[in-house]
Amino acid sequence: MTRVPAQQTVPAGERRRDRDARDGAEQDLHVLFGRATAVFAALAGPAHMVEAANPAFFQAIGGGERVRTGVPIGQVVPELVDQGFVALLDRVYRTGRPCTGHRMRLLLDPGPAAREAFFDFSYEPRRDRGGSVTGVRIIGVESTQAVHAQRLTAEHRALLEQIALQAPLEQILEGMARAIEGLAPGGVLVSVLLADAEGRHLHHGAAPSLPDFYNRAIDGIAAGEGVGSCGTAAHRRQMVIVEDIASHPFWDDFRDLADSAGLAACWSTPILGRDGSLLGTFAMYHRAPRAPEDADLVLARVFAGTAALAIERHHTEQARLAAEAKEAAAHKDLAFLLEASTALSAGLDHTRTLQRLAAVCAPALAPLCAVDIVEAGRVRRVGCAAAAPWQEELLGAHSPVHDDLDDALGRVLATGVSEVARRAPSGPGPWHDLRVTGYVCVPLLDRGRPFGALTLLSTGEVSFDGRTVALAEELARRAASSALSARQYSHRAALARDLQAGLLLTDLPDLPGAEAAAFYHPAGEGLDIGGDFYDIFPLAGETWAFMLGDVCGRGALAATTTALVRHTARAVAPLLPGPDAVVRAVNNALLARPASHGQGFVTLVHGHLAPADDGGLDITLVRAGHTLPLRVDAQGNAAFVPSEGSLLGITADPPLATHRFRLRPSETLLLYTDGITEARNGQGEQFGEERLRAVVGGPGAPRGAQDVIDALTRAVRAFTGAREIDDDQAVLALTATGPRAHASGG
Numbered sequence: 001m002t003r004v005p006a007q008q009t010v011p012a013g014e015r016r017r018d019r020d021a022r023d024g025a026e027q028d029l030h031v032l033f034g035r036a037t038a039v040f041a042a043l044a045g046p047a048h049m050v051e052a053a054n055p056a057f058f059q060a061i062g063g064g065e066r067v068r069t070g071v072p073i074g075q076v077v078p079e080l081v082d083q084g085f086v087a088l089l090d091r092v093y094r095t096g097r098p099c100t101g102h103r104m105r106l107l108l109d110p111g112p113a114a115r116e117a118f119f120d121f122s123y124e125p126r127r128d129r130g131g132s133v134t135g136v137r138i139i140g141v142e143s144t145q146a147v148h149a150q151r152l153t154a155e156h157r158a159l160l161e162q163i164a165l166q167a168p169l170e171q172i173l174e175g176m177a178r179a180i181e182g183l184a185p186g187g188v189l190v191s192v193l194l195a196d197a198e199g200r201h202l203h204h205g206a207a208p209s210l211p212d213f214y215n216r217a218i219d220g221i222a223a224g225e226g227v228g229s230c231g232t233a234a235h236r237r238q239m240v241i242v243e244d245i246a247s248h249p250f251w252d253d254f255r256d257l258a259d260s261a262g263l264a265a266c267w268s269t270p271i272l273g274r275d276g277s278l279l280g281t282f283a284m285y286h287r288a289p290r291a292p293e294d295a296d297l298v299l300a301r302v303f304a305g306t307a308a309l310a311i312e313r314h315h316t317e318q319a320r321l322a323a324e325a326k327e328a329a330a331h332k333d334l335a336f337l338l339e340a341s342t343a344l345s346a347g348l349d350h351t352r353t354l355q356r357l358a359a360v361c362a363p364a365l366a367p368l369c370a371v372d373i374v375e376a377g378r379v380r381r382v383g384c385a386a387a388a389p390w391q392e393e394l395l396g397a398h399s400p401v402h403d404d405l406d407d408a409l410g411r412v413l414a415t416g417v418s419e420v421a422r423r424a425p426s427g428p429g430p431w432h433d434l435r436v437t438g439y440v441c442v443p444l445l446d447r448g449r450p451f452g453a454l455t456l457l458s459t460g461e462v463s464f465d466g467r468t469v470a471l472a473e474e475l476a477r478r479a480a481s482s483a484l485s486a487r488q489y490s491h492r493a494a495l496a497r498d499l500q501a502g503l504l505l506t507d508l509p510d511l512p513g514a515e516a517a518a519f520y521h522p523a524g525e526g527l528d529i530g531g532d533f534y535d536i537f538p539l540a541g542e543t544w545a546f547m548l549g550d551v552c553g554r555g556a557l558a559a560t561t562t563a564l565v566r567h568t569a570r571a572v573a574p575l576l577p578g579p580d581a582v583v584r585a586v587n588n589a590l591l592a593r594p595a596s597h598g599q600g601f602v603t604l605v606h607g608h609l610a611p612a613d614d615g616g617l618d619i620t621l622v623r624a625g626h627t628l629p630l631r632v633d634a635q636g637n638a639a640f641v642p643s644e645g646s647l648l649g650i651t652a653d654p655p656l657a658t659h660r661f662r663l664r665p666s667e668t669l670l671l672y673t674d675g676i677t678e679a680r681n682g683q684g685e686q687f688g689e690e691r692l693r694a695v696v697g698g699p700g701a702p703r704g705a706q707d708v709i710d711a712l713t714r715a716v717r718a719f720t721g722a723r724e725i726d727d728d729q730a731v732l733a734l735t736a737t738g739p740r741a742h743a744s745g746g
Contacts, residue, residue: 038056039056039057040053040054043136044134045135048073049072049135056142057138060108060142077108079107080106096125100123101121101122104120118143118144119140119141120140121138152299155179162175163306163310173307174206178190187287189263189287191215192206192307193234201220204219214263218257223235227253230281240267262287266284267292267296269282279307279315284296337475337478340364344360350482354383355383357383359383359385360475361472365471367391368385370455371455372455381396394433398430407428408427412453416449416450418442418443420439421438422438434459439455439457439458439464442456444479511609512611513611513738514609514736515706515735517732518709521728523675523725523727523728531552531554532549532673532675539608543609546608547604548604548730549602550730551600553600560597580658583624587654590649602649603624603627604648605621608620614664614665616663616664620659622658624656625648627677628689631668633667642659663734667736668733669735670733671734676692677689678727679720681723687715687719687720704737706733713729
């Protein structure tokens with residue numbers, strides 16, 4: 001049986017001193033928090049009797065009749081019971097463990113006047129001298145304003161996103177009004193009125209919480225002095241604050257209307273455009289007389305500015321739509337432009353892009369169309385389109401002259417200005433046979449200079465109007481941009497391929513007693529030079545050198561470093577005794593490179609191989625900060641080759657260790673870059689070294705260098721799926737085969 005210790009008796013004097021000390025501490029805290037903005041309350045006993053609290057606490061919970069002590073907090077603020085607040089106090093009192101709460105949401109003053117409040121609370125047990133819990137101490141700071149500020153910021157950001165996405169103005173304004181009404185304190189009602197084109201009258205824009213009869217009554221009010229808060233603000237172009245509608249002269253003509261709507265105060269801010277023009281008014285109504293605080297004024301300015309942005313964007317869009325509406329086929333034209341743009345950007349061959357330009361123009365814009373470009377001082381027709389094959393053949397056979405100013409094409413190429421005429425071109429051409437009656441010639445520009453032209457030709461009674469000319473110029477602009485981008489892409493891709501090809505072996509050499517295979521896959525779209533590289537080259541006798549490495553970075557600087565590493569190794573390897581000396585020479589070369597050639601580090605595995613008497617390969621290698629080489633024996637056992645060494649291009653004397661071993665027949669040495677092991681799937685998980693070992697090792701593992709690489713690359717592709725790789729991938733495999741061997745590449 002467990003023995004219960006006897007309860008100790010505390011002398012009355014000590015209990016009194018303990019109580020006096022505790023009460024003094026409570027009084028100090030009460031004075032401290034009474035002067036601060038924080039809230040404080042001391043609760044006693046399991047009923048959480050309010051013993052003491054600072055004024056901020058009583059003000060936070062509603063003040064008035066709630067300012068009282070000697071009553072359980074559940075009776076002072078009964079709505080806290082159902083919200084879990086009292087249960088939390090019970091837990092702290094029962095367990096004696098403090099608790100903190102961040103941004104705790106409470107609903108105070110239940111009923112129509114319910115108020116949402118947020119607090120950062122700390123609940124601490126109160127203890128007597130013997131350590132027993134006697135109550136709970138509440139210390140907190142009301143964070144309601146911070147939470148509301150965050151919400152307002154989020155709502156403001158959402159409104160800006162809607163404006164950027166060109167959402168309907170009514171939707172933006174109503175969303176703005178509801179956001180302010182839901183977040184701003186004091187029960188505000190928001191109204192936005194829009195000015196007409198002359199700025200003389202204001203019309204309903206958004207007022208989701210005002211009565212419909214009120215919105216109808218003020219729709220169309222004049223902008224003038226004394227016409228309510230909004231009309232006066234529009235007239236003065238400055239904020240007008242009416243704290244009490246019942247007594248202010250501006251509301252003489254609208255006082256009964258405001259009284260019927262239950263409105264007692266109105267602050268109106270003019271919404272002005274960037275040029276100072278009147279766009280509308282932003283009004284904040286209250287149901288009781290009230291003067292604005294600084295936060296209210298800031299809120300009004302911010303959202304008036306947001307409304308101005310939305311209204312100006314709306315006006316711009318309306319002007320564009322109105323201009324297009326003058327043409328009967330405005331919507332068809334827009335669809336045509338979108339479809340044509342898709343066709344123009346469908347490929348990366350600039351000549352095919354211009355050929356597609358001719359195809360989309362005829363017959364949509366004209367019966368006949370030709371596209372010409374200037375190359376080496378001569379005009380070459382790269383595309384033409386017509387309804388009948390004989391027309392297209394006749395048009396394609398025509399060869400314009402570049403500097404013939406008597407011809408429309410020559411003038412457009414010389415001036416870069418479109419030319420329109422209701423007649424056939426004046427220069428030579430098959431205009432009579434094609435029955436041409438008019439033309440539009442539009443330049444194709446590269447940074448303001450013509451490099452070609454689009455020519456539309458009409459036949460019969462059809463003539464070109466402003467709509468057709470505008471569409472032709474827009475298509476020419478888009479086609480020129482697409483063609484130039486395609487040409488630039490082709491040049492960059494070709495340059496990247498040429499540079500990368502110069503840094504990698506196109507074909508691996510035949511090795512005595514070994515099969516070699518390699519794989520390289522650059523990250524991205526192939527427009528940049530990768531940082532991974534590999535090489536195999538001969539040394540004296542039947543000895544060969546091999547390497548695989550990774551340069552920090554991509555692009556031209558990475559290519560420069562790659563070339564420096566490969567060329568240095570090839571140059572010094574025949575002259576130095578072993579791989580470690582070669583790697584140190586490479587490190588010296590990296591340290592001696594000019595700053596303009598980059599300062600990135602290099603990881604590298606470099607080694608020598610030579611046929612052994614038993615048909616295997618004698619391997620000597622050095623690893624400099626690279627991924628660990630993997631050795632796979634004939635039974636499929638895969639193990640990493642232990643070899644120490646640090647990065648190159650960092651220090652003058654990096655620690656390096658030479659590792660020697662023999663690859664038996666059918667054994668494979670696998671070198672790879674971190675683009676393999678760090679490849680990620682859709683969940684962000686890396687392929688990793690263990691998957692690497694599992695793929696190339698174990699029962700039924702692939703045999704031969706090429707088989708090993710094929711199995712590994714298939715596994716990596718299956719692991720990453722359709723996800724674009726983030727890093728270059730390079731693999732080099734060497735398999736001991738005996739006297740007969742061959743090389744392959746991937």
